[in-house]
Amino acid sequence: EVQLVESGGGLVQPGGSLRLSCAASGFTFSSYWMSWVRQAPGKGLEWVANIKQDGSEKYYVDSVKGRFTISRDNAKNSLYLQMNSLRAEDTAVYYCARGTRGIAAAGTPFDYWGQGTLVTVSS
Amino acid sequence: SYVLTQPPSVSVAPGQTARITCGGNNIGSKSVHWYQQKPGQAPVLVVYDDSDRPSGIPERFSGSNSGNTATLTISRVEAGDEADYYCQVWDSSSDRLWVFGGGTKLTVL
Numbered sequence: 001e002v003q004l005v006e007s008g009g010g011l012v013q014p015g016g017s018l019r020l021s022c023a024a025s026g027f028t029f030s031s032y033w034m035s036w037v038r039q040a041p042g043k044g045l046e047w048v049a050n051i052k053q054d055g056s057e058k059y060y061v062d063s064v065k066g067r068f069t070i071s072r073d074n075a076k077n078s079l080y081l082q083m084n085s086l087r088a089e090d091t092a093v094y095y096c097a098r099g100t101r102g103i104a105a106a107g108t109p110f111d112y113w114g115q116g117t118l119v120t121v122s123s
Numbered sequence: 124s125y126v127l128t129q130p131p132s133v134s135v136a137p138g139q140t141a142r143i144t145c146g147g148n149n150i151g152s153k154s155v156h157w158y159q160q161k162p163g164q165a166p167v168l169v170v171y172d173d174s175d176r177p178s179g180i181p182e183r184f185s186g187s188n189s190g191n192t193a194t195l196t197i198s199r200v201e202a203g204d205e206a207d208y209y210c211q212v213w214d215s216s217s218d219r220l221w222v223f224g225g226g227t228k229l230t231v232l
Contacts, residue, residue, distance in 0.1 A: 035221070037166075037221075044209060044223055044224070044225050044226045045158070045160075045166065045209055045211075045223040045226070046219070046223065047219050047220065047221035047222075047223065050220070050221075059220055061218065061219040061220075062218040062219065063218075095165055095166070105213075105220075106213050106215065106220075107153070107154045107212075107213040108213070109156040109168055109171040109172075109211070110156075110158075110166075110168065110211075111168050111171075111177060112168075113165040113166050113167070114165060115164075115165050116165060
């Protein structure tokens with residue numbers, strides 16, 4: 001059974017940092033693109049970042065470029081999101097989601113999602 | 124940036140057919156994916172590549188895509204289908220590679 005379990009969320013002050021983790025199991029983690037998707041309270045879904053199987057390609061939504069860093073450790077079956085210079089508008093539930101096994105992620109769906117971890121940026 | 128437009132809400136009686144639309148410029152040229160999200164839960168993929176269903180998703184869920192509108196159709200709607208539904212496409216010209224629609228709340232009367 002595919003499982004994705006996020007952790008690391010919490011309350012942080014504006015300008016602070018937080019590192020999210022996503023523990024994967026039930027599939028060959030190193031074979032899949034992985035993404036982070038967030039959802040602000042009462043709002044819709046927003047893709048944040050994704051990373052290729054070997055970590056060689058990383059992409060971000062413009063609003064987090066230069067502040068967030070996606071990474072992965074295939075030996076630990078884990079995905080990470082380092083979030084720096086946090087802003088109030090980053091407040092959201094952050095989900096990790098599994099992408100495709102293909103070489104290119106373009107156009108492919110997210111077939112499994114974790115339950116999410118809440119990040120609250122407030123003073 | 125590429126914009127996907129969904130109606131905020133759709134209401135349907137049990138046993139009837141619900142149609143949720145997703146509008147976008149020439150969306151028919153893109154692959155559209157649909158997600159169901161129930162309150163307090165993670166999204167679940169219900170239709171991918173316009174009209175394919177992941178394993179475990181009932182045949183009552185179907186999709187189509189042409190021109191400027193993609194449609195998620197739920198036949199013989201059940202109370203358990205009440206949820207938010209989001210469409211998604213990939214767009215390399217946007218400020219974000221994956222674009223989601225604003226979501227549609229399906230209410231089963």
